[in-house]
Amino acid sequence: MDLALPGDGHPARAAFRAWLAEHPRPTPRQIADAGYVAPHWPRPWGLEADPVAQLVIDDEMRRAGVRRPSNQIGIGWAGPTLVHAGTEAQKRRYLPPLLAGEEIWCQLFSEPGAGSDLAGLSTRAVRDGEEWVVSGQKVWTSYAHVAALGILLARTDPGAPKHQGISYFICPMDAPGVTVRPIVDMTGDHAFNEVFLDDVRLPADSLVGEVDKGWALAKVTLGNERVSLSGEGALWGQGPTAADLLSLVRGAGGVRDAVLRQQLVRVWAEGEVLRLIRLRTVSAAVAGRPPGPEASVRKALADDHGQRVMEAATTLAGAYGLLADGGPAEGLARRADGAGRAPGEGVPAGGWPAAVWSRGYLFSRALTIGGGTAEVQRNIIAERVLGLPHDVDLEAGRPWSEGRGAPPA
Ligand SMILES: Cc1cc2nc3c(=O)[nH]c(=O)nc-3n(C[C@H](O)[C@H](O)[C@H](O)COP(=O)(O)OP(=O)(O)OC[C@H]3O[C@@H](n4cnc5c(N)ncnc54)[C@H](O)[C@@H]3O)c2cc1C
Numbered sequence: 240m241d242l243a244l245p246g247d248g249h250p251a252r253a254a255f256r257a258w259l260a261e262h263p264r265p266t267p268r269q270i271a272d273a274g275y276v277a278p279h280w281p282r283p284w285g286l287e288a289d290p291v292a293q294l295v296i297d298d299e300m301r302r303a304g305v306r307r308p309s310n311q312i313g314i315g316w317a318g319p320t321l322v323h324a325g326t327e328a329q330k331r332r333y334l335p336p337l338l339a340g341e342e343i344w345c346q347l348f349s350e351p352g353a354g355s356d357l358a359g360l361s362t363r364a365v366r367d368g369e370e371w372v373v374s375g376q377k378v379w380t381s382y383a384h385v386a387a388l389g390i391l392l393a394r395t396d397p398g399a400p401k402h403q404g405i406s407y408f409i410c411p412m413d414a415p416g417v418t419v420r421p422i423v424d425m426t427g428d429h430a431f432n433e434v435f436l437d438d439v440r441l442p443a444d445s446l447v448g449e450v451d452k453g454w455a456l457a458k459v460t461l462g463n464e465r466v467s468l469s470g471e472g473a474l475w476g477q478g479p480t481a482a483d484l485l486s487l488v489r490g491a492g493g494v495r496d497a498v499l500r501q502q503l504v505r506v507w508a509e510g511e512v513l514r515l516i517r518l519r520t521v522s523a524a525v526a527g528r529p530p531g532p533e534a535s536v537r538k539a540l541a542d543d544h545g546q547r548v549m550e551a552a553t554t555l556a557g558a559y560g561l562l563a564d565g566g567p568a569e570g571l572a573r574r575a576d577g578a579g580r581a582p583g584e585g586v587p588a589g590g591w592p593a594a595v596w597s598r599g600y601l602f603s604r605a606l607t608i609g610g611g612t613a614e615v616q617r618n619i620i621a622e623r624v625l626g627l628p629h630d631v632d633l634e635a636g637r638p639w640s641e642g643r644g645a646p647p648a
Contacts, residue, residue, distance in 0.1 A: 244291075244294055244295060244298055245291060245295060249291075249292070249295050251288065251292040251295040251296050251299070252295055252299055255275070255295075255296055255299040255300070255303075256299070258273055258275075259299075259303055259305070265305060267308035267339045267340050267341070268335075268339040268341070270305065270307060270308065270339075271308065271335060271338035271339040271340075272335070272339075274286040275296060275300065275305075275307070276307050276308060276314060276338040276339075277314060277318065277319075277338060278292065278293050278296050279293050280318075280319070280322055281322065284318075284322065284330070284334050284338065308338070308339055308340025308341075309340055310337060310338075310340040310342075310343055310344060311382075311467070312343075312344045312345055312346050312381065312382065312386075312390075313337040313338075313340075313342070313343060313344035313388075314337065314338060314340075315463060315464065315467030316346070316390075316460045316461075316463040316464045316467055317337065317344045317346070317388075317390045317460070318334060318337050318338065318344075319459065319460075319463045320390065320407075320447065320456055320459050320460045320463065321333055321334060321337075321447065322334070323456070323459050324407075324447055324448040324456050324459070325447055326444075328444065329409070329444070329447065333388070333409065336387075342387040342388055343382055343385050343386045343387055343388075344382075344386055344387070344388050344389065344390065345380050345381060345382045345383045345386035345388075345389040345390075345412070346380065346381070346389065346390055346460070346464075347362075347377045347380055347383075347389040347390065347391040347392070347410060347434060347436075348360075348377070348390075348391075348392050348457070348460075349377060349378055349379045349380070350362060350375065350376060350377055350378060351376060351378050354379075354612075355611075355612055355614075355615050357392070357457065357461075358401045358402045358405065358454060359401065360375075360392055360393070360394060360405065361375060361394060362374065362375025362376070362377065362391075362392070362393045362394065362436060363375060363393060363394050363395075363397070364393035364394070364395050364406060364408065364441070365395075366395075367440075369442065369443050370440045370441060370442055370443065371393075371395075371408065371440070371441045371442075371443065371445065371446070372438055372439070372440055372441075373391070373393050373408070373410070373416075373436045373438075373439040373440075373441060374436055374437060374438055374439070375393065375436050376433065376434070376435050376436065377391075377433070377434040377436070378422075378431075378433050378434075379422075379431050379432075379609075380419075380431065380432045380433070380434045381430050381431055381432075382430065383412060383419045383432040383434050384419050384421060384429070384432055386412050387411065387412060387413070388409055388410065388411055388412060389409070389410045389412055389434075390407065390408075390409065390410075390447075390460065391407070391408040391409070391410040391436075392405055392406075392407060392408075392453055392457055393405070393406060393408060393453075394406075395450055395451055395453075396451050399451060402454045403451055403452075403454065404451050405451070405453040405454045405457070406446060406448075406449075406450050406451055406452070406453040407446070407447045407448055407453035407456040407457065408441055408445045408446055408447065409441075409445045409447060410436075410439065410441060410445065411441075414439050414440065414441070415439070415440070416436060416437040416438050416439035416440070417434065417435070417436060417439055418434070418435040418437070419432045419433075419434050420432060420433045420434075420435070424602075424605075425601050425604075426598050426601040426602050427563075428598075461610075461611070464610050465538055465610055465611060468538065468609075468610050469517070469537055469538060469541060471514070471517070473510075473544065473545040473548040473549065473599070473603070474545055474549075474599055474602060474603060474606065475541075475545070475606060475609075475610070476541075478591070478595060478599055479548070479552075479590075479591045479595060479596070479599065480510055480548070481506040481507050481509065481510030481544070481548045481551075482507065482510055483590060483591060484503070484506065484548060484551060484552055484555075484567065485503060485507050487567055487568060487571070488503060488555070488567075488571065491568070491571035491572070494555070494571070499551075499554060499555070502547075502550075502551045502554065503551055505547065506544065506547050506548050506551050509540070509544045509547065510544065510548070512540070513537065513540060513541055513544060516536075516537050516540070517537070520537075536620055536624065538610070538611065538616055539613060539616040539617060539620060541606075542606040542607045542613060542616075543606075543607065543613070545603050545606045546603045546604070546606060546607065548603075549596070549599045549600040549602075549603040550600070550603075552566065552567045552596045552599070552600065553567075553596070553597075553600045555567035555570045555571055556569060556570035556596065556597070557570040557573070558570075559573075559593075560597065560600070562597065563594060563597055563598070564592075564593050564594045564597065565593055565597060566591070566592070566593030566594070566595070566596035566597055567593075567596055568593060569593060618630050
């Protein structure tokens with residue numbers, strides 16, 4: 240496996256540098272229009288970049304300090320579904336502002352009675368002339384309070400078998416009948432919401448794909464969701480890594496406590512394994528091979544790992560871990576057993592504000608719930624990777640891996 244990135248000779252480097260010379264301080268819309276927000280998407284939205292070109296572009300953007308617009312659900316999983324199944328008119332209307340982060344998207348999938356068992360959803364959409372009338376309740380809807388648009392699953396044929404008779408819509412969040420009620424989570428943040436849909440009228444062209452065939456598209460969305468959540472940071476690909484924590488400890492002169500040292504070595508080793516799994520996936524893609532079992536296993540490993548990184552950081556923080564702005568650097572600076580540095584001596588913060596670690600510890604509980612729970616991931620690994628017998632959903636009489644965590648067809 241050759242892991243070195245191509246150097247200056249790669250055409251994507253030259254193209255990016257030439258573009259940057261013309262746009263030294265690019266706006267989000269300019270980055271989007273140039274295809275650099277999602278380079279692997281087809282033209283004109285992306286650049287049809289292969290995995291190596293993508294990595295090269297990422298590298299160039301990092302060096303130049305050019306940041307992609309932020310629109311996690313839009314760019315990460317609503318957009319790819321529209322690219323896959325949207326009409327040309329839908330793509331032209333929705334993709335440019337989505338890529339530029341001008342219209343934020345949310346995901347109206349989970350319901351009070353349908354999370355892992357997403358196909359059990361009960362929100363209804365009934366055709367009325369040139370419109371669909373939607374009624375129901377969604378929950379855990381991240382960013383609904385700031386979103387302009389949502390991808391919405393609703394049942395259009397209540398008589399059909401569970402995984403059929405579901406359709407996939409685009410819902411403007413300011414449509415009459417949409418009520419967004421905040422849920423504040425234990426980090427103190429308001430990211431989630433409940434969303435009530437009371438006779439919301441959607442024009443016929445809000446339907447994505449075919450009527451009653453939305454489950455296949457939901458699987459495309461969920462597959463992209465899992466990939467989007469698998470970057471390098473410990474919190475669904477965001478935030479600090481185990482290596483960041485280790486460099487912070489090194490900056491403090493190390494720790495002597497044997498149990499703590501073991502805890503740190505474990506998260507470091509896990510972080511390295513996950514990094515290599517990620518590179519192996521990229522390497523397989525470059526060689527034209529489909530993602531292997533490692534892609535399915537990665538989320539399960541990365542979610543547990545993220546929790547352990549944050550637990551180690553909180554242990555290092557000691558009593559400071561009880562504070563909203565107390566992180567491992569504060570704890571290390573005051574540890575009597577800090578090797579090579581006297582208690583109370585300053586410790587470099589390691590590039591992340593203390594609050595990122597304390598908030599990260601609380602947020603890390605969500606890792607094994609969202610985007611397919613730990614148990615659902617393990618069902619998939621058991622059935623699809625290890626070939627063990629199916630865990631049957633008795634109500635639907637189908638394998639459980641047809642639920643929230645199922646990979647795209
Ligand atoms: C941070 C975060 C953000 C989220 N954002 C969104 C969003 O924007 N939009 C959206 O639609 N949803 C969102 N969700 C919801 C998320 O997808 C659901 O929470 C998740 O699918 C689990 O569903 P549930 O909470 O209803 O739990 P349930 O499905 O009720 O599960 C409860 C427990 O039972 C276990 N369980 C269920 N079925 C099985 C089985 N067959 N075998 C073994 N164990 C099982 C689960 O693993 C879990 O431990 C978000 C969740 C989180 C944590």
